Amino acid sequence: MIGRILPPLLSGTLFGAGLALGGMTNPARVRGFLDLFGDWDPTLAFVMGGAVIVMAIAWRFQSGMKQPLFAPKFALPDRSDLTSRLVIGSLLFGVGWGVAGLCPGPGIAALVVEPSSAVIFLAAMFAGMGLVRIFEKAA
Amino acid sequence: MTLPGFPDAAPLAGLGGGILIGLAAALMLLGAGRIAGVSGISARALGISKTGMSSSSAWSFLIGLPLGALIIAFLQGGIPATFAGPVPLVIAGLLVGVGTRLGSGCTSGHGVCGVSRMSNRSVVATITFMAAGIATVAIMNALGLEVLK
Numbered sequence: 051m052i053g054r055i056l057p058p059l060l061s062g063t064l065f066g067a068g069l070a071l072g073g074m075t076n077p078a079r080v081r082g083f084l085d086l087f088g089d090w091d092p093t094l095a096f097v098m099g100g101a102v103i104v105m106a107i108a109w110r111f112q113s114g115m116k117q118p119l120f121a122p123k124f125a126l127p128d129r130s131d132l133t134s135r136l137v138i139g140s141l142l143f144g145v146g147w148g149v150a151g152l153c154p155g156p157g158i159a160a161l162v163v164e165p166s167s168a169v170i171f172l173a174a175m176f177a178g179m180g181l182v183r184i185f186e187k188a189a
Numbered sequence: 190m191t192l193p194g195f196p197d198a199a200p201l202a203g204l205g206g207g208i209l210i211g212l213a214a215a216l217m218l219l220g221a222g223r224i225a226g227v228s229g230i231s232a233r234a235l236g237i238s239k240t241g242m243s244s245s246s247a248w249s250f251l252i253g254l255p256l257g258a259l260i261i262a263f264l265q266g267g268i269p270a271t272f273a274g275p276v277p278l279v280i281a282g283l284l285v286g287v288g289t290r291l292g293s294g295c296t297s298g299h300g301v302c303g304v305s306r307m308s309n310r311s312v313v314a315t316i317t318f319m320a321a322g323i324a325t326v327a328i329m330n331a332l333g334l335e336v337l338k
Contacts, residue, residue, distance in 0.1 A: 053221075054242075054243050054245050054246045054249070055245060055246070055249045056249075057216060057217070057220040057221045057246075058217065058221060058242070058246040058247070058249040058250035058253070059249040059250065059252065059253045060216060060253065061213045061214070061216045061217040061220070061221070061225055061250055061253065062213070062249065062250035062251060062252065062253020062254050062256070062257065063213075063253035063254075063256045063257040063260070064209050064210075064212055064213035064216065064253075064257060065209070065210055065213035065214070065225060065227075065250075065253065065254060065257060065297075066253055066254035066255060066256060066257025066258045066259075066260075066261075067206075067209050067257035067258065067260050067261050068205075068206040068207065068208070068209030068210035068211075068212075068213060068257070069206065069210065069254070069257070069258065070206070070257065070258035070261035070262065070268050071202055071205055071206035071209060071261050071265075072202060072203045072205070072206020072207055072209075072210070073199060073202060073203060073206065074206070075258055075268055075270055076268070076269055076270040076271065077270065077271060077272050077273060077337065078270070078271035078337055081326055081337070082197070084319075084322040084323050084325070084326040085323075085326045085327070085330065086323045086326075086327070087323075087327050088326075088327070088330055090195070091195065091197055091198050092192065092195055092198050092200070093198045093199050093200065093202070093203040094203065095203075096200045096201075096203030096204040096207055097203045097204070097206050097207040097210065098207060098300060098301070099204070099207060100203070100204045100205070100206070100207020100208040100210070100211060101207040101208070101210040101211040101214065101301045101305075102207075102211070102301060102304055102305045103207075103208075103211065103305075104207075104208055104210075104211025104212055104214075104215055105211045105214050105215060105218075105301055105302060105305035105306075106305040106306075107215075108211070108214070108215035108218050108219060108305075109218070109305060109306050111215075111219060112218055112219060115219065117222070118218075118219060118220055118221055118222030119219055119220045120220045120221060121220070121221050121222045121223075123222060124222040124223075125222055125223055125241075125242075126218075126222070126223070126224060127224060127293075127303075127308070127310075129310060130308070130309055130310060131310070132309065132310060132313055135291050135292070136291075136292050136293060136310055136313065136314055137292075137313065137314075137317055138291060138292075139287070139288045139289065139290065139291025139292025139293065139314075140288065140292040140299070140313070140314040140315075140317035140318045140321070141288070141292075141317055141318070141321045142284050142287055142288030142291065142292070142321075143284065143285055143288025143289050143292055143295060143318050143321070144288070144317060144318030144319065144320065144321025144322040144324075144325065145284050145288075145321050145322070145325045146280070146281040146282070146283070146284025146285035146286075146288055147281070147285065147296075147318060147321075147322045147325075148321065148322035148323070148324070148325025148326045148329070149273070149277050149280055149281040149284065149325060149329070149336065150272075150273040150277050150278050150280075150281030150282075150336065151272075151273065151337075152272075152273075152278075152281060152282075152285070153227075153285060153295050153296045153297075154227040154228045154231055154285065154289060154295050154296075154297070155227040155254060155295070155296065155297050157282075157285070158227065158231070158251060158254045158255065159254040159255050159257065159258040160255075160258070160270070160272075161254075161255045162255040162258050162259045162262065163258060163262070163268045163270050164270060164272050167272035167273070167275075167278060170275050170278045170279060170282070171278045171279075171281065171282040171285075172282065173282065174278065174279045174280075174281070174282025174283045174285075174286065175231075175282040175283070175285050175286040176231070176235060176237070176286060177282070177283060177286060178282065178283040178284065178285065178286020178287040178288075178290070179228075179231070179232050179235070179237045179286040179287070179289070179290050180237055180286075181283075181286070181287060182286075182287055182290035182291060183237050183238075183290070
């Protein structure tokens with residue numbers, strides 16, 4: 051039971067600290083990064099770069115492991131098909147990211163930065179997720 | 190430290206934050222054997238998705254996000270932030286919710302975990318949402334749409 055709580059809780063806490071330290075919980079900074087053709091702020095390139103480098107090393111370790119440290123087996127995505135659904139979804143997500151400068155992780159971490167704004171964003175985000183589920187059930 | 194030509198950039202804080210995010214995702218991968226993708230974990234926690242880690246693991250991860258931000262707020266004496274107004278927040282939230290479910294991930298799952306694994310789906314998703322975000326901000330600026338309060 052502890053294995054199901056502590057590793058994800060510690061991971062989430064490190065994640066939230068990284069988002070806040072890196073400036074991702076500041077929509078003005080995120081939109082500054084996306085403002086490539088205007089007053090560009092490169093900070094987020096350092097955030098993504100740092101995260102990707104550490105994770106690239108982690109994948110090296112993972113390839114030599116039979117099972118994770120605190121779970122019986124790895125459960126990882128194995129799809130490699132490129133679909134229009136993937137592209138359209140990512141396109142819509144990117145537009146939303148650009149409009150308000152928030153993606154899911156920073157949106158949740160922002161509950162302690164500006165709760166009134168975070169709650170509005172998250173309510174709409176979960177409504178959007180729920181809509182997809184409803185349409186999928188109907189289809 | 191500042192970057193020449195970019196007085197507002199915070200490269201060291203950015204790099205430090207990125208390394209923490211990478212360590213978080215590495216702990217999820219090597220410890221729990223799973224991808225630290227926030228949109229998928231959120232959907233799992235709320236019962237919108239039935240696959241993935243246990244609901245208790247999903248909630249534990251999600252509770253950590255504001256907790257970690259709170260620790261930085263204490264250490265730094267606050268977190269500077271400027272948010273958009275309610276109308277753009279609703280529009281953005283809906284698009285992010287629909288888009289991340291259709292696209293099977295967001296900045297964390299695709300952008301960090303998938304790109305570092307060189308998954309072709311994640312590389313395509315990341316290029317697409319980055320380009321869409323850049324185009325959206327450029328178009329909004331060209332139209333004079335100011336969303337930040």
